Amino acid sequence: MDPLKREQRLEQLRTMIHELANGNFSHRIPLGNQSDDIESFGLMLNLLAEELGSFFVHPGSFGERDIEDPYSLILYTDLNITAVNSVFLKLLNHPKETTIGQPIKQFLHSSSFHNLKKQFKNPYKRKKKPLVVKLLITLTPHYSLPIDCWGYCHILQTSETSLYFIRGLPIVIHSPQSVHTTSTAHPSFRSDTVLQYQADIQKIRAVHQYILEHLHESLPNTLALSRLFHINENKLKKGFKELYQITIFKLHLEKRLDQAMVMIKNTPTSLKVVAHSLGFKSFPHFSKVFKDKFEYPPSHFRNR
Structure with a gap:
């Protein structure tokens, strides 16, 4: 294929990705009769635009329609950031030049990234289409406090590549006290603390992440949670309160x-x-x- 024509077709894909990231679901890529990955991706992006256009007016959708100032980003197969909107950059407190092309892992809490990868894999095992995944993620902005966000991701996949379109809103910004107590550094424990070991802290953080992922349903009791995460029930209750200054169910x-x-x-x-x-x-x-x-x-x- 003529290199110039190939570059023009790739530019159409890039333009479409940026239009989607900015919330324009009416844009379309003109398709020809080529049988290659560029044509396949163009078709998939057009289908995504159609799906998103109907998704936002569907009354049972998670994110629904008319969301005010949502953050948007698009990830490529390797989970590197391909496109973002200004709201996402503002949440990250990071310039676009050093955000595009970077792995999303760089901007997420480690447990949040682990769960993101897990959620992206599960839909393919169930073989359900269209693939829409509900998300709860924790952003780690530059020189700022972590931010919990809800959102949803539309997943597109060709034979060799995947595209993840994520859109949503922040829920809450962590307090300075919670950021201090959840730091990855070893804390200076009081003599009466129940959290003497880093392993216990990691288990309690896992319980915290579990809570964020189950906001749509009732939680098990503390005994069941302690067994699920292999930690003493009393240590779980007191340690959680010590780490986050709030009880599990509160x-x-x-x-x-x-x-x-x-x-x-x-x-x-x-x-x-x-x-x-x-x-x-x-x-x-x-x-x-x-x-x-x-x-x-x-x-x-x-x-x-």
């Missing part, structure tokens, strides 16, 4: 309510669907605990 509730607030403010999802999607057994219970935290019922923020 954190689970707080995170669910924070995510509910994001969905209420930024999506048209009905309040009952929000409550159900986050595992609350009844809307009256959801409304009560929501009001306890935010001083007003959910409808107050939806109306505004």
